[in-house]
Amino acid sequence: MPELPEVETTRRGISPHVMGRRIYEVIIRRNDLRQPVSPELAGLEGAEFVAVKRRSKYLLFETDRGEAVIIHLGMSGSLRVIPAGADWKKHDHIGITMQGGMQLRYHDPRRFGLVLVCPIAGLESHPLLKDLGPEPLGEMFTAQVLRDALQNKMIRIKVAIMDAKVVVGVGNIYASESLFRAGIDPMLPANKLTKPKAVRLVAAIKEVLAESIEQGGTTLRDFIKSDGEPGYFKQRLYVYDRKGEPCRVCDTPILQCVLGQRSTYWCAACQKKR
Ligand SMILES: [Zn+2]
Missing domain, CATH: 1.10.8.50 (Helicase, Ruva Protein; domain 3)
Known part of the structure:
Protein backbone atom coordinates (compact mmCIF):
# COMPACT_ATOMS: atom_id res chain seq x y z
CA MET A 1 0.00 0.00 0.00
CA PRO A 2 1.44 3.40 -0.91
CA GLU A 3 2.42 5.19 2.30
CA LEU A 4 3.12 8.89 2.76
CA PRO A 5 6.70 8.71 1.42
CA GLU A 6 5.55 6.97 -1.76
CA VAL A 7 2.77 9.51 -2.23
CA GLU A 8 5.20 12.39 -1.73
CA THR A 9 7.62 10.73 -4.16
CA THR A 10 4.78 10.41 -6.66
CA ARG A 11 4.01 14.11 -6.21
CA ARG A 12 7.62 15.11 -6.79
CA GLY A 13 7.99 12.72 -9.73
CA ILE A 14 4.96 13.82 -11.71
CA SER A 15 4.71 17.47 -10.68
CA PRO A 16 7.22 18.82 -13.25
CA HIS A 17 5.38 16.96 -16.02
CA VAL A 18 1.92 18.36 -15.30
CA MET A 19 2.58 21.87 -13.93
CA GLY A 20 1.54 24.55 -16.39
CA ARG A 21 -0.02 21.97 -18.73
CA ARG A 22 -3.51 22.44 -20.06
CA ILE A 23 -5.92 19.49 -19.96
CA TYR A 24 -6.73 18.43 -23.48
CA GLU A 25 -8.92 15.38 -22.91
CA VAL A 26 -10.24 13.35 -19.97
CA ILE A 27 -10.80 9.62 -20.53
CA ILE A 28 -12.66 7.66 -17.84
CA ARG A 29 -12.76 3.94 -18.56
CA ARG A 30 -14.08 2.90 -15.16
CA ASN A 31 -15.58 5.19 -12.58
CA ASP A 32 -16.35 2.64 -9.85
CA LEU A 33 -13.48 3.33 -7.47
CA ARG A 34 -13.94 3.50 -3.67
CA GLN A 35 -16.30 6.39 -4.44
CA PRO A 36 -17.52 7.08 -7.98
CA VAL A 37 -15.11 9.26 -9.97
CA SER A 38 -16.47 12.84 -9.93
CA PRO A 39 -18.37 13.47 -13.19
CA GLU A 40 -16.95 17.02 -13.00
CA LEU A 41 -13.57 15.57 -13.99
CA ALA A 42 -14.59 15.57 -17.67
CA GLY A 43 -15.55 19.22 -17.34
CA LEU A 44 -11.95 20.15 -16.59
CA GLU A 45 -10.96 19.89 -20.24
CA GLY A 46 -9.29 23.20 -21.09
CA ALA A 47 -8.20 23.89 -17.50
CA GLU A 48 -4.52 24.21 -16.63
CA PHE A 49 -2.70 22.51 -13.75
CA VAL A 50 -1.19 25.25 -11.60
CA ALA A 51 -0.03 23.33 -8.49
CA VAL A 52 0.44 19.76 -7.29
CA LYS A 53 0.14 19.56 -3.51
CA ARG A 54 -0.23 16.79 -0.96
CA ARG A 55 -2.25 16.55 2.23
CA SER A 56 -1.66 13.31 4.13
CA LYS A 57 -1.90 10.66 1.40
CA TYR A 58 -4.15 12.76 -0.85
CA LEU A 59 -2.63 14.35 -3.97
CA LEU A 60 -4.22 17.69 -4.83
CA PHE A 61 -3.92 18.81 -8.45
CA GLU A 62 -5.02 22.44 -8.48
CA THR A 63 -6.25 24.02 -11.71
CA ASP A 64 -6.70 27.60 -12.89
CA ARG A 65 -10.48 27.02 -12.84
CA GLY A 66 -10.54 27.17 -9.03
CA GLU A 67 -11.09 23.42 -8.87
CA ALA A 68 -8.74 20.68 -7.73
CA VAL A 69 -8.54 17.00 -8.58
CA ILE A 70 -8.10 14.97 -5.39
CA ILE A 71 -6.40 11.62 -5.97
CA HIS A 72 -5.88 8.92 -3.34
CA LEU A 73 -4.01 5.80 -4.40
CA GLY A 74 -5.92 3.51 -2.04
CA MET A 75 -4.39 0.05 -1.59
CA SER A 76 -2.85 -0.47 -5.00
CA GLY A 77 -3.13 2.71 -7.08
CA SER A 78 -0.36 4.36 -9.03
CA LEU A 79 0.05 7.36 -11.31
CA ARG A 80 2.42 7.93 -14.15
CA VAL A 81 2.93 10.37 -16.96
CA ILE A 82 3.18 8.58 -20.32
CA PRO A 83 2.57 9.33 -23.99
CA ALA A 84 -1.19 9.60 -24.60
CA GLY A 85 -1.00 6.88 -27.24
CA ALA A 86 0.60 4.31 -24.95
CA ASP A 87 -1.30 1.02 -24.66
CA TRP A 88 -3.91 0.81 -21.93
CA LYS A 89 -2.88 -1.87 -19.48
CA LYS A 90 -5.38 -3.88 -17.51
CA HIS A 91 -6.48 -1.76 -14.52
CA ASP A 92 -5.61 1.56 -16.20
CA HIS A 93 -8.86 3.38 -15.43
CA ILE A 94 -8.36 7.09 -16.13
CA GLY A 95 -6.24 9.13 -18.51
CA ILE A 96 -5.89 12.90 -18.43
CA THR A 97 -4.23 13.93 -21.69
CA MET A 98 -2.36 17.20 -21.52
CA GLN A 99 -1.32 19.73 -24.07
CA GLY A 100 1.96 18.45 -25.52
CA GLY A 101 0.76 14.85 -25.86
CA MET A 102 1.57 13.37 -22.46
CA GLN A 103 -1.06 11.76 -20.32
CA LEU A 104 -1.50 11.39 -16.57
CA ARG A 105 -2.65 7.78 -16.26
CA TYR A 106 -4.29 6.31 -13.15
CA HIS A 107 -3.86 2.57 -12.58
CA ASP A 108 -5.51 0.70 -9.72
CA PRO A 109 -6.06 -3.09 -9.68
CA ARG A 110 -8.10 -3.15 -6.46
CA ARG A 111 -9.99 0.09 -7.23
CA PHE A 112 -9.81 1.26 -3.64
CA GLY A 113 -8.48 4.68 -4.62
CA LEU A 114 -10.30 7.95 -5.25
CA VAL A 115 -10.41 10.52 -8.05
CA LEU A 116 -12.61 13.43 -7.03
CA VAL A 117 -13.06 17.06 -8.04
CA CYS A 118 -13.51 19.75 -5.39
CA PRO A 119 -13.34 23.55 -5.35
CA ILE A 120 -9.91 24.64 -4.10
CA ALA A 121 -11.62 27.00 -1.65
CA GLY A 122 -13.44 24.03 -0.09
CA LEU A 123 -10.49 21.67 0.27
CA GLU A 124 -9.85 22.34 3.96
CA SER A 125 -13.43 21.58 4.86
CA HIS A 126 -13.73 18.56 2.56
CA PRO A 127 -15.04 15.56 4.55
CA LEU A 128 -11.91 13.53 3.70
CA LEU A 129 -9.50 16.26 4.79
CA LYS A 130 -11.13 18.32 7.53
CA ASP A 131 -10.31 16.11 10.53
CA LEU A 132 -6.72 15.32 9.59
CA GLY A 133 -3.99 16.07 12.12
CA PRO A 134 -0.78 17.93 11.29
CA GLU A 135 1.63 16.92 8.53
CA PRO A 136 4.52 15.02 10.17
CA LEU A 137 7.14 16.91 8.15
CA GLY A 138 5.54 20.30 8.64
CA GLU A 139 6.51 22.94 11.18
CA MET A 140 3.14 22.56 12.90
CA PHE A 141 4.07 19.08 14.13
CA THR A 142 6.06 19.72 17.32
ZN1 LIG B 1 18.41 -3.06 21.04
Whole structure:
Protein backbone atom coordinates (compact mmCIF):
# COMPACT_ATOMS: atom_id res chain seq x y z
CA MET A 1 0.00 0.00 0.00
CA PRO A 2 1.44 3.40 -0.91
CA GLU A 3 2.42 5.19 2.30
CA LEU A 4 3.12 8.89 2.76
CA PRO A 5 6.70 8.71 1.42
CA GLU A 6 5.55 6.97 -1.76
CA VAL A 7 2.77 9.51 -2.23
CA GLU A 8 5.20 12.39 -1.73
CA THR A 9 7.62 10.73 -4.16
CA THR A 10 4.78 10.41 -6.66
CA ARG A 11 4.01 14.11 -6.21
CA ARG A 12 7.62 15.11 -6.79
CA GLY A 13 7.99 12.72 -9.73
CA ILE A 14 4.96 13.82 -11.71
CA SER A 15 4.71 17.47 -10.68
CA PRO A 16 7.22 18.82 -13.25
CA HIS A 17 5.38 16.96 -16.02
CA VAL A 18 1.92 18.36 -15.30
CA MET A 19 2.58 21.87 -13.93
CA GLY A 20 1.54 24.55 -16.39
CA ARG A 21 -0.02 21.97 -18.73
CA ARG A 22 -3.51 22.44 -20.06
CA ILE A 23 -5.92 19.49 -19.96
CA TYR A 24 -6.73 18.43 -23.48
CA GLU A 25 -8.92 15.38 -22.91
CA VAL A 26 -10.24 13.35 -19.97
CA ILE A 27 -10.80 9.62 -20.53
CA ILE A 28 -12.66 7.66 -17.84
CA ARG A 29 -12.76 3.94 -18.56
CA ARG A 30 -14.08 2.90 -15.16
CA ASN A 31 -15.58 5.19 -12.58
CA ASP A 32 -16.35 2.64 -9.85
CA LEU A 33 -13.48 3.33 -7.47
CA ARG A 34 -13.94 3.50 -3.67
CA GLN A 35 -16.30 6.39 -4.44
CA PRO A 36 -17.52 7.08 -7.98
CA VAL A 37 -15.11 9.26 -9.97
CA SER A 38 -16.47 12.84 -9.93
CA PRO A 39 -18.37 13.47 -13.19
CA GLU A 40 -16.95 17.02 -13.00
CA LEU A 41 -13.57 15.57 -13.99
CA ALA A 42 -14.59 15.57 -17.67
CA GLY A 43 -15.55 19.22 -17.34
CA LEU A 44 -11.95 20.15 -16.59
CA GLU A 45 -10.96 19.89 -20.24
CA GLY A 46 -9.29 23.20 -21.09
CA ALA A 47 -8.20 23.89 -17.50
CA GLU A 48 -4.52 24.21 -16.63
CA PHE A 49 -2.70 22.51 -13.75
CA VAL A 50 -1.19 25.25 -11.60
CA ALA A 51 -0.03 23.33 -8.49
CA VAL A 52 0.44 19.76 -7.29
CA LYS A 53 0.14 19.56 -3.51
CA ARG A 54 -0.23 16.79 -0.96
CA ARG A 55 -2.25 16.55 2.23
CA SER A 56 -1.66 13.31 4.13
CA LYS A 57 -1.90 10.66 1.40
CA TYR A 58 -4.15 12.76 -0.85
CA LEU A 59 -2.63 14.35 -3.97
CA LEU A 60 -4.22 17.69 -4.83
CA PHE A 61 -3.92 18.81 -8.45
CA GLU A 62 -5.02 22.44 -8.48
CA THR A 63 -6.25 24.02 -11.71
CA ASP A 64 -6.70 27.60 -12.89
CA ARG A 65 -10.48 27.02 -12.84
CA GLY A 66 -10.54 27.17 -9.03
CA GLU A 67 -11.09 23.42 -8.87
CA ALA A 68 -8.74 20.68 -7.73
CA VAL A 69 -8.54 17.00 -8.58
CA ILE A 70 -8.10 14.97 -5.39
CA ILE A 71 -6.40 11.62 -5.97
CA HIS A 72 -5.88 8.92 -3.34
CA LEU A 73 -4.01 5.80 -4.40
CA GLY A 74 -5.92 3.51 -2.04
CA MET A 75 -4.39 0.05 -1.59
CA SER A 76 -2.85 -0.47 -5.00
CA GLY A 77 -3.13 2.71 -7.08
CA SER A 78 -0.36 4.36 -9.03
CA LEU A 79 0.05 7.36 -11.31
CA ARG A 80 2.42 7.93 -14.15
CA VAL A 81 2.93 10.37 -16.96
CA ILE A 82 3.18 8.58 -20.32
CA PRO A 83 2.57 9.33 -23.99
CA ALA A 84 -1.19 9.60 -24.60
CA GLY A 85 -1.00 6.88 -27.24
CA ALA A 86 0.60 4.31 -24.95
CA ASP A 87 -1.30 1.02 -24.66
CA TRP A 88 -3.91 0.81 -21.93
CA LYS A 89 -2.88 -1.87 -19.48
CA LYS A 90 -5.38 -3.88 -17.51
CA HIS A 91 -6.48 -1.76 -14.52
CA ASP A 92 -5.61 1.56 -16.20
CA HIS A 93 -8.86 3.38 -15.43
CA ILE A 94 -8.36 7.09 -16.13
CA GLY A 95 -6.24 9.13 -18.51
CA ILE A 96 -5.89 12.90 -18.43
CA THR A 97 -4.23 13.93 -21.69
CA MET A 98 -2.36 17.20 -21.52
CA GLN A 99 -1.32 19.73 -24.07
CA GLY A 100 1.96 18.45 -25.52
CA GLY A 101 0.76 14.85 -25.86
CA MET A 102 1.57 13.37 -22.46
CA GLN A 103 -1.06 11.76 -20.32
CA LEU A 104 -1.50 11.39 -16.57
CA ARG A 105 -2.65 7.78 -16.26
CA TYR A 106 -4.29 6.31 -13.15
CA HIS A 107 -3.86 2.57 -12.58
CA ASP A 108 -5.51 0.70 -9.72
CA PRO A 109 -6.06 -3.09 -9.68
CA ARG A 110 -8.10 -3.15 -6.46
CA ARG A 111 -9.99 0.09 -7.23
CA PHE A 112 -9.81 1.26 -3.64
CA GLY A 113 -8.48 4.68 -4.62
CA LEU A 114 -10.30 7.95 -5.25
CA VAL A 115 -10.41 10.52 -8.05
CA LEU A 116 -12.61 13.43 -7.03
CA VAL A 117 -13.06 17.06 -8.04
CA CYS A 118 -13.51 19.75 -5.39
CA PRO A 119 -13.34 23.55 -5.35
CA ILE A 120 -9.91 24.64 -4.10
CA ALA A 121 -11.62 27.00 -1.65
CA GLY A 122 -13.44 24.03 -0.09
CA LEU A 123 -10.49 21.67 0.27
CA GLU A 124 -9.85 22.34 3.96
CA SER A 125 -13.43 21.58 4.86
CA HIS A 126 -13.73 18.56 2.56
CA PRO A 127 -15.04 15.56 4.55
CA LEU A 128 -11.91 13.53 3.70
CA LEU A 129 -9.50 16.26 4.79
CA LYS A 130 -11.13 18.32 7.53
CA ASP A 131 -10.31 16.11 10.53
CA LEU A 132 -6.72 15.32 9.59
CA GLY A 133 -3.99 16.07 12.12
CA PRO A 134 -0.78 17.93 11.29
CA GLU A 135 1.63 16.92 8.53
CA PRO A 136 4.52 15.02 10.17
CA LEU A 137 7.14 16.91 8.15
CA GLY A 138 5.54 20.30 8.64
CA GLU A 139 6.51 22.94 11.18
CA MET A 140 3.14 22.56 12.90
CA PHE A 141 4.07 19.08 14.13
CA THR A 142 6.06 19.72 17.32
CA ALA A 143 6.61 17.93 20.64
CA GLN A 144 4.16 20.33 22.30
CA VAL A 145 1.47 19.74 19.67
CA LEU A 146 1.95 15.98 20.04
CA ARG A 147 1.73 16.07 23.84
CA ASP A 148 -1.37 18.25 23.70
CA ALA A 149 -3.03 15.80 21.31
CA LEU A 150 -2.21 12.88 23.60
CA GLN A 151 -2.91 14.33 27.02
CA ASN A 152 -6.22 12.52 27.51
CA LYS A 153 -5.35 9.35 25.63
CA MET A 154 -4.64 6.20 27.63
CA ILE A 155 -4.13 4.08 24.51
CA ARG A 156 -0.64 2.79 23.70
CA ILE A 157 1.73 5.32 22.13
CA LYS A 158 2.18 3.08 19.06
CA VAL A 159 -1.57 3.07 18.39
CA ALA A 160 -1.83 6.82 19.13
CA ILE A 161 0.77 7.95 16.59
CA MET A 162 -0.97 5.91 13.88
CA ASP A 163 -4.19 7.91 14.47
CA ALA A 164 -4.53 10.43 11.60
CA LYS A 165 -6.20 12.89 13.98
CA VAL A 166 -2.96 13.01 16.01
CA VAL A 167 -0.56 13.15 13.07
CA VAL A 168 -1.06 11.95 9.49
CA GLY A 169 1.07 9.53 7.53
CA VAL A 170 2.65 7.43 10.28
CA GLY A 171 1.86 3.96 8.96
CA ASN A 172 2.59 0.72 10.76
CA ILE A 173 6.19 0.32 9.65
CA TYR A 174 7.05 3.95 10.39
CA ALA A 175 5.43 3.80 13.85
CA SER A 176 7.59 0.85 14.96
CA GLU A 177 10.73 2.31 13.43
CA SER A 178 10.19 5.78 14.93
CA LEU A 179 9.60 4.40 18.43
CA PHE A 180 12.76 2.34 18.16
CA ARG A 181 14.85 5.32 17.13
CA ALA A 182 13.34 7.40 19.93
CA GLY A 183 13.98 4.62 22.49
CA ILE A 184 10.33 4.49 23.55
CA ASP A 185 8.40 1.36 24.54
CA PRO A 186 5.46 0.95 22.11
CA MET A 187 3.22 -0.04 25.08
CA LEU A 188 3.70 3.29 26.85
CA PRO A 189 0.33 4.91 27.58
CA ALA A 190 0.11 7.90 25.25
CA ASN A 191 -0.68 10.36 28.05
CA LYS A 192 2.54 9.33 29.83
CA LEU A 193 4.77 10.64 27.03
CA THR A 194 7.17 12.99 28.80
CA LYS A 195 8.46 16.14 27.16
CA PRO A 196 11.94 14.70 26.41
CA LYS A 197 10.34 11.58 24.92
CA ALA A 198 7.98 13.68 22.82
CA VAL A 199 10.94 15.69 21.52
CA ARG A 200 12.76 12.47 20.58
CA LEU A 201 9.67 10.88 19.04
CA VAL A 202 8.79 13.87 16.86
CA ALA A 203 12.39 14.05 15.64
CA ALA A 204 12.40 10.30 14.92
CA ILE A 205 9.11 10.40 12.97
CA LYS A 206 10.40 13.27 10.83
CA GLU A 207 13.74 11.49 10.30
CA VAL A 208 12.24 8.13 9.32
CA LEU A 209 9.79 9.67 6.84
CA ALA A 210 12.35 12.09 5.38
CA GLU A 211 14.84 9.26 4.84
CA SER A 212 12.22 7.19 3.09
CA ILE A 213 11.28 10.09 0.80
CA GLU A 214 14.96 10.69 0.08
CA GLN A 215 15.39 7.06 -0.95
CA GLY A 216 12.31 7.38 -3.12
CA GLY A 217 14.09 10.11 -5.02
CA THR A 218 16.07 7.50 -6.87
CA THR A 219 12.84 6.07 -8.29
CA LEU A 220 11.49 9.35 -9.67
CA ARG A 221 12.18 8.42 -13.27
CA ASP A 222 9.80 5.46 -12.91
CA PHE A 223 6.85 7.83 -13.00
CA ILE A 224 7.47 8.57 -16.65
CA LYS A 225 8.06 5.00 -17.75
CA SER A 226 5.15 3.36 -19.50
CA ASP A 227 5.96 -0.18 -18.44
CA GLY A 228 5.93 -1.82 -15.06
CA GLU A 229 4.88 -0.52 -11.66
CA PRO A 230 6.56 2.45 -10.01
CA GLY A 231 9.41 1.07 -7.95
CA TYR A 232 8.60 1.64 -4.32
CA PHE A 233 11.38 1.49 -1.86
CA LYS A 234 12.40 -0.13 1.38
CA GLN A 235 14.72 1.61 3.77
CA ARG A 236 16.89 -0.30 6.18
CA LEU A 237 14.59 -1.38 8.98
CA TYR A 238 15.75 -1.67 12.58
CA VAL A 239 12.82 -3.60 14.05
CA TYR A 240 9.90 -3.99 11.64
CA ASP A 241 9.41 -7.60 10.45
CA ARG A 242 12.55 -8.69 12.35
CA LYS A 243 10.99 -10.84 15.11
CA GLY A 244 13.66 -12.97 16.83
CA GLU A 245 16.50 -11.38 14.88
CA PRO A 246 19.24 -9.56 16.80
CA CYS A 247 18.76 -5.83 17.40
CA ARG A 248 21.07 -3.92 15.07
CA VAL A 249 22.21 -1.81 18.03
CA CYS A 250 22.47 -4.21 21.03
CA ASP A 251 21.95 -7.78 19.67
CA THR A 252 18.90 -8.43 21.90
CA PRO A 253 16.30 -10.47 19.94
CA ILE A 254 13.53 -8.25 18.54
CA LEU A 255 10.10 -8.84 20.07
CA GLN A 256 6.75 -8.82 18.31
CA CYS A 257 3.18 -8.40 19.53
CA VAL A 258 -0.13 -7.12 18.21
CA LEU A 259 -1.33 -3.65 19.24
CA GLY A 260 -4.54 -2.22 17.80
CA GLN A 261 -4.65 -5.26 15.46
CA ARG A 262 -1.31 -4.32 13.92
CA SER A 263 1.98 -6.16 14.25
CA THR A 264 4.38 -4.26 16.46
CA TYR A 265 8.12 -4.85 16.73
CA TRP A 266 10.51 -3.54 19.34
CA CYS A 267 13.75 -4.12 21.25
CA ALA A 268 13.08 -4.44 24.98
CA ALA A 269 16.62 -3.31 25.79
CA CYS A 270 16.78 -0.20 23.57
CA GLN A 271 13.14 0.74 24.26
CA LYS A 272 12.96 0.53 28.04
CA LYS A 273 9.67 0.55 29.92
CA ARG A 274 10.34 3.82 31.72
ZN1 LIG B 1 18.41 -3.06 21.04
